[in-house]
Amino acid sequence: MTTLSYLIPVALFLGALGLGGFLWALRSGQYEDLDGAAERILIDGDDKPQG
């Protein structure tokens, strides 16, 4: 029972971290141009995120 009292919060926290990360990526426009992102990795010197 005592292990549960910290395991559950830890599990939920990690899950929430993932959810938060996804929502952040969504908001910062990382899903706007999926095809372009796949190609841009081949371009040298283009490592700046979208302005």
Added chain:
Amino acid sequence: MSCCAPGAEMALDLVGATSVLPSSQEIRLASRSLGDDLRQTDLSVPTVHCGACIQTIETALGKLDHVEAARVNLSTKRVSVRWRGDEVPPFVTVLERLGYQAHLFETEIDAKDKTLSELIRAVAVAGFAAGNIMLLSVSVWSGAEGATRDLFHWVSALIAIPALAFAGGIFFRSAWNALRHGRMNMDVPIAVGVSLAYAMSLYETINHGDHAYFDASVSLLFFLLIGRTLDHVMRERARTAVKGLSQLAARGAMVLRADGARDYLPVGEIEPEMLLLIAAGDRIPVDGEIIQGASDLDCSLVSGESNPRSVTPGEPVQAGVLNFTGSLTIKATAAAKDSFLAEMVRMMEAAEGGRAHYRRIADRVSALYAPVVHLTAFVTFLGWMAATGDWHRAMTIAIAVLIITCPCALGLAVPIVQVVAARRLFENGIMVKDGSAMERLATIDAAVFDKTGTLTLGKPRLVNASSIDPAMLAIAADMAAHSRHPFSRAIAGFAAPGGQRKFDAVTEHPGFGIEAAAAGNIWRLGRRGWAGWKARTGGEGRHGYGGTVLTKDGIIVATFDFEDAPRADARAAIERLNDAGVSVRMLSGDTAAACGEVSKMLGIDDFIPCLLPSGKVECIETLAREGQRVLMVGDGLNDTPALSVAHVSIAPATAADIGRNAADFVFLRESLAAVPLALDVSRKAGSLIRQNIAIAIVYNAVAVPIAILGHVTPLIAAIAMSASSLLVIGNALRLQGFVSNGQAQSSRQDGRHGISSQLAQPR
């Protein structure tokens, strides 16, 4: 750059015939101010398709003066450029030089798709909640008891709250909307089931009960949201691809003021009596009358006439017509809102009524389904009340019935098939506006085709090239390269591979032809009466004194015959439609002779020539009154009202803007095989949808009695729901399996590359 070059060049050839570079005034008008002297222009560049394209474009545009930043979006095939100052940087010319055709389109103020990001966020939240609650539920099912179980239930209840509020909100709003208008939709039983299940589980938790349905209510939301998001993504993708095509309506025009000043005004501000300057290559923005100048006009989008019309002062012109050869001054006779184009839009809106009567299969099923489910649950409650008198038990069992019948499989049954079908069509270069279009297409029994631009390419093709002296043909081709007249373009395609021949002077005489001087000789390419001024007789072609000839010092040296080339696979497509039991007709605004030729060539027995736009609508309405469901395939402005009055409609990508917007399907390739393919896929999708609904009903027939008898636990509910959903999804994926031949293989690549693919050579 390397990989893009062939596709891009082909694109120029094809697209160039119907569109021209937007002028800098036009770009300025369409740009959006970002404040602080910064402006943003969005261009659609259909031919970008690789990393090299991105780099070429961004570097070249970035180097221009006043350009702040340029960013390519490969998914939507757009370039957005931010720039400063009054002068518009020449980015369209630069793109043109690199080999990319750029088109302007409206910069949307809120370009981001709100619905999509809301859906994705909802899926993420519901997924998070469903995953965590499932974990806790598994430990409850495997025997957690007493205080541990209560703790797990409480934690689940807490996690479910944001999921219900945020992800469930989409269903609650839609259900409330439907109920308020006295309708039923699939969201009503979902909303009722989910909220009752939550309320009952909360009550159970407070009273230390052993069965809580938090997992069921949240995972239900999760599954349904996935289906809904997929559906939305598919439709949105089709919509942006269609929108990215060239803009065919004029955006503004150069107005000549009384004091000689010239102003570039948006179309909406042009009033009757204003004088407008129309350069060669521009579209005529409003109805008017020619004051000065002579030219050839392309009326194919407006009237369906395949041959360009030569015009002289005094003649009326209609909005939407493309000016080919000479510059014109016209006097506006109507404002944009009273012009031909606007008239077509009004006819289209008036015609919209017919289609609104169609109700989607899913709506028809859910209108029956929801009352039955609610009645069953209610009767179950009354039955258990009467039998045991234990209201808590009766309530629990009634809610279990609601959960087990919650239309998880049914909610997926229709959209998942439509998403898979739309994906298949997309891979073959066909865009679908919405799912109901496929349902409607599956039921058609008559197809009506427009001629110019639909059955034919709307572009003349030189038919007697083999009988012309190659040397003469090469000279004609070099001369023709100086003109954008469609006949010239057809001849220019035969240019000799070794460089341009030198002419001293090439002048174009609008309405007549091209004159060139070389080595003391005068060459003319154009109308027989004008070019062959010395040889009024002899060497007559098919067209007698009309027709196009090449002359040297007035003596005819070559005669050119043209015909409107049929679209690739047109004949095969019509045969396949006939085989599928669909009767084919042709309606055209062109002359009976031109229609007769095409109908003989393509094997269409039934055609009506010389129709006005309203005539086409009447023809389709007559067919509809006879009880036929009509598919309309057309591209012109004059087809637009017919496109929207028909039961279902298809337009090629080269169609006028409003035509593409009115049509349910848009195909991007040149081949007309898209039409029977769309019919085929829609019919298969229709039968899969019926199978899926049958599966969902069989599942309910088995599961509901178990639930009514009170044997359903949360574990059984979770298993039954997931199993039925998987079954339905699996069945829908069989549609993908129908892809069999090599043609589909090669087209898969093309589908990704969108517009460029229709133009590129088959690989």
